[in-house]
Amino acid sequence: MDSSQVFVFRRKVSQQTLSALCRLLEQISAHIGQEAILLTQETLFPEQQRGKNPWGTECLQLLIAPQMSILLLGNFSVPDSLYQISLTWDSQTIQDLLTQLTPSVTLPQELEQYLTQSQLSPVVGAIKEFNLFFSNLLEIFWSEGNETPQMKCIHASVCQPIEEALRQQVEQERLLNQVITQIRHSLELPVVLETAVTEVRNFLQVDRLLIYQFSSHPSETETKQTFPNGWGKITYEARASQLVPSLLNMIPEDDCFSYLPQYQDKYRRGTVVAVENVETQYSSSFCLTEFLRHNQVLSLLIAPIIVEDQLWGLIIAHQCFKKRQWLETEKEFLGHIGEHLAIAIQQALLYKQVQEQKQFFEKRVFECTEELRSSIAVAQSAHLSKSEFLSNISHELLTPLTCVIGLAGTLLHWSGEQSSLSPEKQRKYIESIQKNGKKLMDLINDILDYSSITSGDYQLNIHEFSLYSVVNSVLRDFASEAQKKSIDLILDFQVQKEENDFYADRERIKQILSHLISNAIKFTPDQGKVTLRIWREKSQVFFQVEDTGIGISQEQLPLLFEKFQQLEKARQRTHGGTGLGLALTKQLVELHRGTIEVESTPEQGSLFTVRIPNNINLKNKKLLTNETNNVNKSAQNKTIILISKDEEAATLICELLTVKNYQVIWLLDSYPSIRQIEILQPLIVIIDQEIIQSQEIGKALKHYPKTSFVKVLVLRTSLQNISWKSLVKNGIDDYLIKPIEPTILLRKISFLGSLAIHKDKA
Structure with missing residues (x-):
């Protein structure tokens, strides 16, 4: 081994410092983990051979790892009682040591791979590990003598690059810490x-450093054909x-990179590419x-x-003036x-997402606030509409009530043998009372019908009827009213004779047309014209009411079918009405699964078009209706028993049902025998008793076979705290709340009678 190329850190230290250095190598070995191999004098040489290693040292500690390799040697110096240590991290020196040890020492198998390599991993490959080692090394010597250890090199030309490398490592760590600190304290990418x-x-001292960013979403013009590689x-x-x-x-021409095989894939794997001469490296790509x-x-x-396993971009350093x-x-x-x-x-991307979510939620809060404000405005408007409705209905009810009460009082005052009222005047008073009473009844019926429909309790009574007879009946009802205003009331009936029969609720169709014609006459000036037009289109019938009245503005059309709405202000209103007429009409039309539309021009008139489907599936109800009508013509199938002690209510019921050709038997006995009811064979039993008594009678009738078909209708002032299931379980088929409304009573009697006849025949 050429000693001129060996660089060694040399110093005399105490035994305590030597022990600290040994512990430092153990600490570095533990920090690296399983990849590190730590050899000591004790592990390499038997006890009898210690001190006879190639260097003749009394202390030897060797750390070998892929990241870095460090050798520590120490000899005891007798004169000053200190240890002369040599510390090196030169890979070639350490590899030579392993080669020298091979003849005399059996090395662990894990070290064989290092012997076959030309060079061990250099220390510059592990910045963090070496910084940990170097900083602790300085700390050990500072704590010993408060002075910075000096590097002593066998060859001066080797020492300078080492010192320069150490300074570079410290500067690298400083710059990395600066970048990390900025990342932690700034979200502005x-x-x-x-x-x-x-x-x-500045740190790398390159001529140009740049960031090339890939676009993850190309525009429509940037297709894969134009940019095959990104x-x-x-x-x-x-x-x-x-x-x-x-x-x-x-924007570089990425086609240039297509000659480099999988040039993006290597970057996705985290590879750092260094090119010393671009002309040589990329000679294949002109x-x-x-x-x-x-x-x-x-x-x-x-x-x-x-970023998130995707290649976001590249950071590129350029040398422009020399290789x-x-x-x-x-x-x-x-x-x-x-x-x-x-x-x-x-x-930064996460922060952007958070900001976007924040903006989204702020927008939703704003929208919800606006919706809440809108709902409050609608509720306030509804409240005002209801208040106006109550004012209107009070006016509409008070006018005929005043007339009825006044005329009735006059008749009562002049009644008797000494009456000075002529029969003609009495008749006129009675007719006026009847007319205003009917008006009151119509108003109340509208309110009750609307309430019943909106609550979902109402069901249509579908049967077959003549279209011509219905429209003629409606026109007759309004003939007098139209004549008073000199309005031409015209019927344009375009239905062929063979298509005249139609399936729907006859009374509700009549009610729909009545509301529309009444509205048309009300808002049409004198000398005007109102036309009722009817035609068929396959399984649908169209009713059209056209007038030459005051019309409706486009802004007011959306409010036309709203409940409690009058298109005129209360103080300006010159026409009567509760504001429920058209709302009820729309509900009745939709109950038939139909539609209603309106076209209007102010000062020219309005056109209402109603479409009602003819449901072919309801034809099987024709037989039941015909059977009911035929059977009801016979006296024995129109018997009704009324059980009541309320003389006033019983009198009203008897008169109403007698007019409709029912045979009414009024019983005062609270508990008539089932045998008595069996002999009379009624279709319906009306019970005006306490609920417990009514349930006992109903349960007994349903239990006895010969009266099980009889329908039971109870009259009550209230049904609070009583469930419908309980009533049905005890034989009650229907109920009617007092005071009695004649139209509803007759409707329920007709419905229960049809059910009783059908069950009796079955």
């Missing part, structure tokens, strides 16, 4: 990258002087050679920036910079 390229260029541009740059041309924002020559690149060093041989320390340093920049980029 452009600031981090700009500072990094400037500092790294795409991107130079986004950051630092130059030594203005003599170095700028490449900032340049395009790439020309690109580098044009931009004055003689040598280059490239490290990847990998450069890149050191291992420089390669590893640039690799570390790339790793830390990747952390900064990932951190």
Whole structure:
């Protein structure tokens, strides 16, 4: 071994310091892990051979690892009672030592691979491990004599490069710490990258240092055919002087790299590429050679920036005026910079995502706030609409009630034998009472119907009827009203005779047309015209009501079918109404699975079009309806028993049902015998009793075979705290809340009667 090439750190130390150095090597070995091999005097030589190693030393400690190798030798000096130590980390020196030991010592098998290598791993390949070793080494000697250890070299030309390498390692660590600190304290990615390229260029003393960033989402014009190996541009740059041309924002022609096999794959694996002579390295690619020559690149060093396992970009160092041989320390340093920049980029991307999520949530909070404000405005509007509705309904109810009460009072005052009222005037008063009473009934029916429909409790009574008879009936009802305003009420009936029959709820269709025609007459000036037009299209019927009235503005059309809405302000309103008419009409149309549309022009008139489907699946109800009608014509199938002690209510029920050709038997007995009901054979039993008594009667009727078909209708002022399941379980088929509304009573009687007949025949 040529001693002129051996560099050794020499010093006399105490036994305590020597022990500290041995522990330091053990610490470094433990830090590296399983890849490290630590050999000592005791492990290499038997007890009888100790002190007879090739160097004749009394202390020997050797650390061998892929990252670094360190040799410690020590001899005891008798005169001053100190140890003369020699410490080296030169790989060639250590490998020569292993070769010299081979003839006399059996080395562990793990060391055989080192003997076959031409050189052990140099210390510059492990910046962190060597910095740990070197800093602890200085600390040991400072603690011993408060002075910095001096390097003594066998050959002075070897010592200077070692000292320079140590200074470089310290500066590298300082710069890495600076980059890491900036990453931790800044989320502004452009600031981090700009500072990094400037500092790294200054440290490496290269002519140009830049960051080439790949684009993960090419534009529509940037296809894979144009960029077969990727795409991107130079986004950051630092130059030594203005003599170095700028490449900032340049988009290199990636086709030049296509001649390099899998040039991106090696970077994805984390490989750092060092090129000392670009012309020699890339001689096979004329395009790439020309690109580098044009931009004055003689040598280059490239490290990847990998973010979330994807190649985000490259950090590239350029030598432009002379070729450069890149050191291992420089390669590893640039690799570390790339790793830390990747952390900064990932951190910035996460921060950006957080900011975007923050903006999204802020936007959603704003939208929800606006929705809440809108909901509050709608609720306030609904409240105002309901208040106006209550005001309107009060007016609409008070007017006919005043008339009814006033005229009834007049008749009552002048009643008797001494009455001075002529029969004609009495008849006129009675007709007015009847008319206003009917108006009151219609208003109340509208409210009850709307409430029933919106709550989902109402069901249509589908059966077959004549379209012509319904529309004629509606027009007759409004003939007098139209005549008073000199309005032409026209029927345009376009339905063929064979298509006249239609399946729907006849009374509801009549109610729909009545609301539309009433509205048209109400808002059409005198001498105007209202047309009712009907036609069929396959399985659908169209009803169209056209008027020459005041019309509706486009802004008001969306409010037209809203409940409680009047398109005129209360103080300006010249026409009556509750504001429920068109809302109820729309509900009835949709209940038939139909549609209603409106077209209107202010001061010209309105056109309402209603489409009602003719459901062919409901034809099987025709037989049931016909059977009900036929059977109901016979007296024995129209018998109704009323059990009640309320004389006023019973009188009203008897009169209403008698007018409809029912035979009513009024029983005062709270507990009539089942035998008595069996003999009378009623279709329906109406019970106006306490709920317990009503349930006992209903349960008994359903239990007895000959009366099981009889339907039971109970009258109650309230059904609070009573479940419908409980009523059904005890034989109750339906109920009616008092005070009695005639239309609802007749509707329920008709429905229960049809069910009773059908079950009886079955």
